[in-house]
Amino acid sequence: MPTADELLSADIVRDLADCLAAANGGTPTGQLRRCGALLAGLTFSGRVTAVKEAILADLPDAYPDFAEVVRAALKDPGFTGWMIFPVTEAVAERGLEVFEPALGLLAELTPCLTAETAIRHFLRTDLHRALRTIEEWTSHADPHVRRLASEGTRPRLPWAPQLRALIADPAPALPVLDELYRDESEYVRRSVANHLNDISRDHPAIAVATAARWLDDPAPTTSGLVRHGLRTLVKAGDPDALALLGHDPDVPVSVEGPHVRTPAIRIGDHLEFDYAVTNTGDRTAHVVIDYVIHHMKANGTRTPKVFKLTTRALAPGERWTGTRRHSLKAITTRRYHPGLHHVQIQVNGRPHGEAPFTLDLPAE
Template identity: 70%
Template sequence: MPTADELINPRTTDLLASVMAAAGAAPAAALRGCGALLDELPFGRRVTTVRDAVLADLPDAYPAFADVVRTALSRPDFTGWTTFPVNAAVTERALACDVFEPGLELLAALTPRLTAETAVRPFLREDLPRALRQVLEWTGHPDHHVRRLASEGTRPRLPWAPRLTALVTDPAPALPVLDALYQDPSEYVRRSVANHLNDISHDHPDTAVATAARWLARPAPTTPALVRHGLRTLVKAGRPDALALLGHDPAVRVRVVGPDVRTPEVRLGEHLVFGFEITNTGSRGARLVLDYVIHHRKANGGLAPKVFKLTTRDLAPGERWSAVRRHPFRELTTRRYHPGVHRVRLQVNGQAHDFAEFTLDTPTGAALTGPDGTSPAPHREEAAR
């Protein structure tokens, strides 16, 4: 994942200064000077620093401000991370000037250059019903980036962005947006719908399952895959109604042998290797969703489980299937590994089976923690176009 300085840096601000100056904000002095202020700042502070420079250089009145931004959009080099702080500036200026719908429309024009999903959220917090009326119109937009903005921008738990508390409490107001998009022809849009449904499942599993069931009652050919992705957290948690909706019987009769740990001692940077065997002992064919759970050692000596996807497989009555899995233990910015005894177990249709132990060795200082220096980059098919 790129670091903050690879995304927004003095080169970015120099380019943005040239773009804005040519679009009518000459001499763009604040932008030309803010690159020197970015050193060692985390990503969020870089965005706000450049945003404030945009606000300082562009006109105070919203119509003139928007004219400069729209003129900049005529330039092909105004794209990617150059636009990200401008999105934030549009939101700041539009809300300060009480220019609601035009501000959202300008974000829709910007989002094909690099997603404006974070920038729409203050509008949703300011006036949810009013913002959702505009968002619902986006679901019929000819540009798939704008349609995707409707789903992604309203996600209750969008990564790297403040949660939308109102939609965490009650996701129902945004459901018409998802209903309009779950059959979208763009996989990019459908992926966002699935992730939005997964967000809902964290706080309202009944609503998520009921929504998925409603979509499966009127499916497109792509709907089963969307629902599988949208219910993935509930499937990993072994939620019976989610498993049943996807055709997985939580009470399936299977015999599980393993996991057979082939690497009882693992160093950070190496792989845990384990084998297993599963037999369908029932009288009917079984559709199995197979996961494995790593119980990571915590700093206090306890264990914290994390579920990882293995595969989905159909087994005929009496059929036996065996495989070997390699699980990497890499240095990550999002997890600190602690040395000691860990566990691995298999999970079949949400049901946990026996575990096996292995020892992880982590050299002092080798493992990292937190998103230090990494990009809270929104999920996009491209960083720049």
């Protein structure tokens, strides 16, 4: 993952200052130029805030004049990339009182870098007023703007403030998704699937019902979109989601394993195990095969995490075998603790078998 300095460096801020100065008729952008030298040691969010405040200090106070400078900068090919992030935040702060015109400016900026975080200020201020404008974007010619409609309204968009109103009730944003689930752009459809997955975390029944409605009036791509959008429910073994996708939780199968090849490993190594799944029924079995690692926590308890193996159709009597090599390298989003762990196979949401392995600290 890029560092904060790689995303928003002093050089990028200097280039932004040049773009905005030229767009503002050569008016100096002194605050921005000084700001670039003060970014060392700041997180990405800290850098965004600092640069946003400098933009607001350098550009006109009145929103129409402010927006005119930003639109003039959009004509510059160099006005693009991560320098746009603090610009969208500045638009949100200065334009919140004018609302619809500022949302329109964010739509103009989003092809340069998505404004999905900035529009959340408007959604949190007046959800239904913002959605009236955002719904219009679903028919926009630019896929970046159409994606903004779906991505910006995600209840649990990563690295962005949550939309608590839509976490409590996702219904107001569903018309946006209804217009976009058959979009010609995979970029847009991927966002719709991720939005549906967000909904599934808090309202499984609404997510499944929405997916079922789309499958009743599908495009050729709808089945794949729904499968991706319900992935969290499938991993959790939700029976309604599994049934909608044609996977019976009570499918007749026998499972061998997991047979752990690496019973004692260190953090940074790989867990290896074998498994086999056989269809013991007299009909084709549509199976989602996952594995679950029960990680040791600092307090001595274990917490499960589901990982995907494969999705297959097994003929009667057919046996599927596989080997998985799972990295236990330390990453920023997961901390490993030494001790006894377990791995299980999961078929259509139902656990089968269990095997232990010991995780130890790396060698000195």
